[in-house]
Amino acid sequence: MSFLNSLNITGSALTAERFRTDIILQNIANQNTTRTEDGGPYRRKQVVFREQELSFDKVLGNAVKTNKNGSGGVIVEEVVESQEAFVPVYDPSNPDADENGYVQMPNVNSAEEMVDLMAATRAYEANVTALNITKSMAMKALEIGK
Numbered sequence: 001m002s003f004l005n006s007l008n009i010t011g012s013a014l015t016a017e018r019f020r021t022d023i024i025l026q027n028i029a030n031q032n033t034t035r036t037e038d039g040g041p042y043r044r045k046q047v048v049f050r051e052q053e054l055s056f057d058k059v060l061g062n063a064v065k066t067n068k069n070g071s072g073g074v075i076v077e078e079v080v081e082s083q084e085a086f087v088p089v090y091d092p093s094n095p096d097a098d099e100n101g102y103v104q105m106p107n108v109n110s111a112e113e114m115v116d117l118m119a120a121t122r123a124y125e126a127n128v129t130a131l132n133i134t135k136s137m138a139m140k141a142l143e144i145g146k
Contacts, residue, residue, distance in 0.1 A: 006134045007134060007135075008072070009073040010073075010130050010134065012074050013074050013127040014127050014128070014131070016049055017124040019047060019076050020049075020116075020120045021117065021120045021124070023079060024113055024116050024117045025117075026045065027044050027108050027113050028113050030042040030106060030108065031108040031110060032106070033106060034094075034103060034104065034106070035096065040104065042106040042108065043081040043106065044082040044084070045080070045081055045082070046081075046082060047076055047078075047079055048076070048077040048079070049077060050076075051073075051075075052074055052075045053072060082107055086104040086106065086107055087104070087105040087106070087107060088105070089103050089105050091103045
């Protein structure tokens with residue numbers, strides 16, 4: 001049963017990191033977007049993770065089995081918008097320019113997004129490796145029964 005628990009934890013991490021990657025790619029795609037539904041420039045989004053808590057039934061089952069493992073993986077808690085200031089760029093020919101000729105550009109930094117993307121990719125790869133190791137251990141355990 002602990003193999004299944006390990007697979008569930010790793011699977012939740014893979015799902016969360018994939019979602020984080022999608023948000024980072026959305027930030028990169030919108031780094032020059034000056035108009036949104038809210039009327040202003042695009043705001044950078046960030047993903048907040050939270051440890052996945054087990055349900056009451058699972059906690060009760062763990063207590064009965066005397067298994068003290070309370071970890072259930074990770075979930076996306078929320079997606080928050082960055083409150084950093086927009087970047088003013090002088091471009092009087094832009095239709096979104098103010099009376100002084102400045103356009104408010106999104107608060108997305110390409111370098112920061114690329115670093116976040118690399119971190120998300122490495123975390124995803126680490127979880128794939130953990131999944132493969134768990135799968136290999138399960139296969140070895142099944143070979144013992146032959």
